[in-house]
Amino acid sequence: MNVLLVDDSRLARAELRHLLQAFPDVQIVGEARHAAEARTQLRQLQPDLLFLDIHMPGETGFELLATLDQAPHVIFTTAYDEYALRAFEVNALDYLLKPVQEMRLAAALEKARTKLAVQAVPELVGPGPTDEPAPTPLTAQDxxxxxxxxxxxxxxxxxxxxxxxxxxxxxxxxxxxxxxxxxxxxxxxxxxxxxxxxxxxxxxxxxxxxxxxxxxxxxxxxxxxxxxxxxxxxxxxxxxxxxxxxxx
Incomplete structure (x- = not known):
């Protein structure tokens, strides 16, 4: 699972990087200090999961997401609890309050693994074998x-x-x-x-x-x-x- 960390606090990014070392399937592919930097890295790195702060210089985390036509799964990390409802309205996987607790982080990562496993299934609807080639595109008359x-x-x-x-x-x-x-x-x-x-x-x-x-x-x-x-x-x-x- 490729992860991008977005937070204007270097200490917060370092702490999250340290916590993520306990999860061997997680690879941190990049870090960003603000929305503009994150937007560039999202385009270049295409991570599976985004750990995103809300309050940052310039644009907030919500404003960053609003500018993206496609985004990876998002876990918000913030010191403020009043934005939790809004976070789930934009389909965030989880909302972690700082300082991030390892048990809550583990639960959030498990949600991400489940979502990514569902996306890996190559059928439109219904279960099926995952080792078959991706199906051909459908026409409007199908x-x-x-x-x-x-x-x-x-x-x-x-x-x-x-x-x-x-x-x-x-x-x-x-x-x-x-x-x-x-x-x-x-x-x-x-x-x-x-x-x-x-x-x-x-x-x-x-x-x-x-x-x-x-x-x-x-x-x-x-x-x-x-x-x-x-x-x-x-x-x-x-x-x-x-x-x-x-x-x-």
């Missing part, structure tokens, strides 16, 4: 089997208007149904046809065929209205990509 609890569907991808992160799962929008599947958006994005499905932001993938309207939004971003569905705010970087993709 049908997929979806199971949520005791309910099952066999649905065309063309009929799915939206994939959206919901806690540890991804929620699928089709007809009046909203089932949850244990897959990440990164996994789904790798299987979906990029001519039909577009990653709008860190939380959502939209079906371009279901767009009912587009309007300019804040800071040169876009807001997209889906037919019979919710509005989706496109991130700044993805708004640029969307304009390039859809322009003549």
């Amino acid at each position: 049908q997929v089997f979806v199971k949520d609890g005791e309910r099952c569907w066999f649905v065309r991808l063309a009929d799915i208007k939206l994939f959206e992160i919901n806690g540890s799962y991804t929620q699928i929008y089709f007809d009046q149904h909203r089932p949850l599947i244990p897959r990440t958006l990164q996994h789904l994005e790798a299987r979906l046809d990029p001519k039909v499905f577009f990653r709008a932001n860190r939380q959502q993938i939209i079906n371009l065929k279901w767009i009912a309207g587009i309007e300019p939004w804040f800071s040169n971003t876009l807001k997209i209205q889906l037919r019979d569905g919710p509005e989706v705010e496109v991130s700044r970087q993805q708004s640029v990509r969307f304009r390039e993709l859809m322009s003549l």
